[in-house]
Amino acid sequence: MTWFNNATLFRLTDAPDAIRLSEALAKRPFQPCMGLDWFSEGWVAPAIHLEEPVFATRGHMLVSLLREDKVLPPAVIRKAVDALVAEIEAKELRKVGRKERLALKDQVTDDLLPRAFAKPSRVPALMAGGWLIADTGSAPRAEALVSKLREALPPFPAALPRTQIVPRTAMTDWLAAGEAPGAFELDEDAVLKDGSENGAEVRVSRINLTSDEIRQHIATGKQATKLGLIWNEKIRFQLTDTLQLKRIQWLGVLQDEASQAGDDRESLFEATFILMSEELGELVEALVEALGGLEDSQARPGAVSTTPAPMPVMSTP
Incomplete structure (x- = not known):
């Protein structure tokens, strides 16, 4: 797994x-x-x-x-077309026009595509x-x-989930306050962007996010579009302003726990999947809570169950 x-x-x-x-x-x-x-x-x-x-x-x-x-780089097609054009012009003593060249490109593409690397x-x-x-x-x-x-x-x-507080606003507030809510803590990387159409973007890495430098960027109107966080001392990740989690790192305590489930492939796979899905599910619920919860249309009573429904186990006999 x-x-x-x-x-x-x-x-x-x-x-x-x-x-x-x-x-x-x-x-x-x-x-x-x-x-x-x-x-x-x-x-x-x-x-x-x-x-x-x-x-x-x-x-x-x-x-x-x-x-x-299929991987068929444009340079490969262009090279084949150029060779075919040169052959035609040398043999027929005429210039190949734009429309004919486009037709040759289609022909070359059809010839190369079945043999292209997948x-x-x-x-x-x-x-x-x-x-x-x-x-x-x-x-x-x-x-x-x-x-x-x-x-x-x-x-x-x-x-796609819609939260009461948009991630960009929440992440910016957390940086301004110098701390993240609940079991979350600020990590050492972030991306801050000016809200104007061609606004400047600042990327910081391996830096104390509670520093005056970060607050100065926020004071000038920049907002966080990506923020490094650590959850419950178990999972490190980057949160984006589109509510995606990127560069997830599962800290050692979780991997050690999964490895103790057994030595055979099937047991290790199932234990890792269960542990990963449960921890990731808890992280997502905590993150949504930190963002004020889901919008009413997605969180109305009975619309979504937050408790996993019982399902049959399906695996290879």
Whole structure:
């Protein structure tokens, strides 16, 4: 089990049934890029020792979307087109025009694409406690994962969370006060940006965020768009103004705890997943609370359960 490095959050208004979801994703498996396809994506088992596309235990689920992109650099296409143009001009003693050159580019692309290198990438995601958490710092890739879930099991009601206090305002206030709320503490890195259209941006790293230098930047109107935080002395991460968690570092105490679950692959995988999903879920709930809670439309009574619903365990026999 690989610990998540990033977290893009979605609020689930209804937890999907693990068995139904597994059956739906199994109908949309990953297929490698073929022929003239630029990319291909589909669902795979979350780990090599698993067979089903959904791993579920203790009310937590794990899925994995695999994407394959053809790598065909523009420079390679341009070089091939230039060689073909030179051959035509030398053989036919004429100048190749712009329209013909564009047609040659399409021809070259179609010739090269089936032989192009395919680059794979995965986006794992866990679901628990009313949250979908995707292990990616890319908003488009996270949205693509949710779209594929909706295709497999419509309507799949997941939405970006909206908090009472926007992250940029809260992070700036925390820096101005010299401390973060609750179990959070300021780390040593931040990005501050002027609010004007072409405002200056200041990046600081390995610096005391309670220093006068930081307060001076805030006094001149800059706001925090990214802030390094440590939660409960267990998880270090960067919070962004879009409510993403990036550069997550799981401090030693958690990894030591997971490693004590057993020596075999299956036991270690399950223990790591449970520990990671529970800790990450608690962090997200604490973070939302620090941001004043969710907006009423996402936090109305009965809209979202913050207690994981019981689900069957699904793993390889």
